[in-house]
Amino acid sequence: MADLINVYINEVLVSVPKGTVIVDAAKKLGVNIPVFCYHPKLKPVGMCRMCLVEVGRRKIDRATGQPLLDANNQPEIAWGLKLETGCTTPIEEGMQVRTQNEVVKKAQKDVLEFLLTSHPLDCPVCDKGGECPLQNLTLQFGPGTTRFDYNDKQHLDKHYPLGDIIFLDKERCIQCARCIRFQDEVADDRVLGFYERGRTMQIDTLSEPGFDSKFSGNTTDICPVGALTTRDFRFRARPWEMTHVPSICTHCAVGCNLTLGTRRSARDRQWEILRVMPRQNEDVNEIWICDKGRFGHHFTRSQARLTTPLVRKNGQLAEATWDEAIKLVAERLNVVYGHVVGFIGDRVSNEDAYLFGKLFREGVKTTRIANRPHVAGADLVQKYGVGSGTNLGALGKGTVVLIVAGDVEETAPVYMLRLRAAAQRGAKLIVANARETKMDRYAANSLRYKVGTETQLVYGLLNAVNQGSGIRDQVAAYTPAKVAEITGVPEAEITAAGKLIAEAKDLIVVFGDEQPYDIMVNGQYTDAGRALPQACANLVVATGHAGKANNGLLSLWPHNNTQGVFDMLAANGAQWTPADGLKALYIVGSDPIGEGQTLPKSEFTIVQELFLTETAKQADVVLPALSFAERDGTFTNAERRVQRYYKAIAPLGQARADWEIIRMVGEQLGLKWTHYLTSEGVMAEIAATVPQYSGTEYAALAQVTEAWPPVGSNDLYFGGTAYDNRGGVGVQIKSGVELDGQSEMNWIEPPVPSAESTLHVRQLNRHGTLIDQSAVYQPRLIDAPIEPAQVLKGA
């Protein structure tokens, strides 16, 4: 390792990289220097003085520049006259630090005594009580008594709404500025600030809307006291009453690791989720999640959930037993003539999708099919996606990230945080979109093209790089000058961006689906829909950036398991032949009618769902499925990391996991499927039979690695009992090209927009079946695209 420096903490030697601050060096040794304002994910500010330590440095002989030695040949140490803040002082060679002598102890007591002069000490009713750094450090380092007059305490607003969801208790705030710094340094949404100074200093916002950034909930985690609380969780439970269950967010394809805080209610004896907190995974979400992930869990306990099977009788859906429903389903699937077609959404687990594909392959007799997710390019990402070992948190100098036709913040919020941080570490972002997005702020090059010309732009960049052997003739036509004409992006900018790409050591191409073309028509991918992913794939192949860690394609998939469902269906050879006059249609976790599509005509329709969706209302049989929180399973995120989630709450009513329902159907159809007793069994088969998924058995997915910074450690050094990753960090599977070494380029003629082409805009906070169940999140939800309409139209 480069530049290790030796320091002595309480006379114990530790070697740490240059630039490490004293508190972190001590933490490496397991020595906890108390901190409040310091947070390893934020820049040090030295505001609270909690981390004072005594520091000694070697005396240096001015003449020789060498350390002076004492009689024992040891360097002579000059101890500082004053204590220093361990959170802002970087270590130096030969430095000595004392963290627990009398002087330091006295200072710690004094700082705590001051902090507590105006703290309400209402721990018995405080959400943070039990995992509160102030509480813990006071017990460990504080004075037992105070010399200040109780009547001098300030009395301030205890329920001050900073936004729709976050409340501030002004009395509890210790002015550490972690929340302000998070908004500034991490979320880049400077809506929190200090107001006044000295003893009357408080957190406030004057922004409009107030504190409702996409990431606001994270401040409640890193606040070292109970000053920031959420409307969702405040006053609902004490941390120690909850069971903490590892899980995965289901709201987007980042796949943030979560911890679900659950409890069985004394009132109705039902298990429920009380809070959602991030679970540390430095390869995925570090310690952050977005607010949709945090507050979007209420659908798991919604009154509107389906709890029993329904069967249509005399034109009405009526409750039925599982036995009755499954028999009926099997009977109707067991047809000899005509088609049976399956649709599966891309929110279900890998196990669900795998068994569904297998049911169609082995169980259904007639022409059978299972439908693919409604996105283009999953095959290309399977092949040329970011290589195994990719970590967005490690990108920096030498890396170029091209983002095209996607709004990272709206589609995969946590990627925005990670890519912004990468840009700050020196990675270069090229942000290409038809409209402005937040990523433009961090872009080395912002390319604003005319709606629908994204593919031409990508070829313009490839042309500027001057590669692309397989498709050289076609690319040759897309000179920067010509592409400038088509896209409206100045030629010089195309050339400049091309130069960045040409010089990149590592290249990641992120693509979204903010384009105006139909991706599927009659169940077939259109060329217009596939053109952009293909162009992006051509770019990474042509420039030699496929099949390596921190290189390749990354798609902003619309749902949490788009890639996994695609992979599972592909493994079962699923495909689609458009057909009408179906004998049966079997739809799992998908609501095409609710999304404005029409269903093919069918004699019999089966819907497996959480809710009575528009599609379910049309069904002949409705099978109640379980939410992610009531079962276990795995998802594959956009970076193709397979991650495991665990059962956190008891199933609602008679609902069952999707894979289990499919197994029941399969067995009824006569398949010998008794070995699929658990989802683990299904995954074991996936790992054994799907080449890319080898090594994804449950035991492997549950492996944890030691994480730095240790925010989730048992000592509660940074607070937050839920950060601890006990569920596994998952396994990033290999891309196809890593397995077979074969890559190729293909040409799809770039589509040409018409004046009527309307940009397909993705927004995190659009209404939807699941998120609409979260009352607390309602103020954030929106109906229509935020952009002015003219921006969204083609040339």
Added chain:
Amino acid sequence: MTQLLEKYPAEIEKILDKYPPDRKRSAVLPLLYIAQKEYGYCTPDAIREVAGIVGVEPTEVESVVGFYTLFYDHPVGEHVVQICNDLPCALRGSEQFLDHACKKLGLDKHKVEHGGQTTTDGSVTLESVVCLGACDKAPMMQIDLEYFERLSNEDFDRIIEEMLAKSNHG
């Protein structure tokens, strides 16, 4: 919200010109002075307008207003009189000087010492403040932005009377 920009386009442009285009936020203080002069204090709308002009979040400008004692977030008198009551001034009798000032203006010393108080006719706000950096000329006070030093009770009466006469409040 473009009232200030409409009313003081030249002044604002001159201020902005002093700073490089990517450092426009440096103009926050002078712009707030314009706002405060216009409305008597920094109103939330004025804060938002200033934020808009320099391209930062209103919250950031609000923090500046909250931090500096010479910016007011609530209506104050036409003139603000600040009497230093810090240690060096106190050693030179500023306590008694403040007593006198309160009596002269008919104000309650406790209120003056806790956030300031404004005369009923709205002409003067009196505040007791910490060191203004003129300890060698104590007792002293600052009226609006001007310093008055080595003061006696008589000086106070005279200065206040002249000031009020000028602004037709006498």
